[in-house]
Amino acid sequence: MNTATNSQNPSGPRKIGKLTVTVDRNLCIGAASCIAVAPKAYVLDSEAKAVFLDTADQESPETIIDSAKACPVAAIIINDETGKQIYP
Numbered sequence: 001m002n003t004a005t006n007s008q009n010p011s012g013p014r015k016i017g018k019l020t021v022t023v024d025r026n027l028c029i030g031a032a033s034c035i036a037v038a039p040k041a042y043v044l045d046s047e048a049k050a051v052f053l054d055t056a057d058q059e060s061p062e063t064i065i066d067s068a069k070a071c072p073v074a075a076i077i078i079n080d081e082t083g084k085q086i087y088p
């Protein structure tokens with residue numbers, strides 16, 4: 001069973017490759033669309049908010065960006081290595 005990392009900031013910001021990914025817990029409605037796209041990156045916690053898995057690094061940057069695009073409430077925020085927000 002996969003386990004969530006970083007109990008202090010379970011929803012990020014989390015570095016995945018060159019991307020920095022953050023789930024806005026206030027926006028997240030637990031739709032789990034992100035998990036369908038990137039099952040190694042996220043899991044829902046007990047509050048039905050997306051948190052990062054230890055295996056998040058195994059997802060490609062393209063998949064991470066697709067997971068953010070899949071979120072119906074645009075709760076997944078992605079910054080590139082320069083700090084520029086690339087999604088949403």
Ligand code: SF4
Pocket residue numbers: 023027028029030031032033034035049050070071072073074075076
């Ligand atoms: S798709 Fe968006 S709303 Fe759904 S669990 Fe993921 S971050 Fe939360």
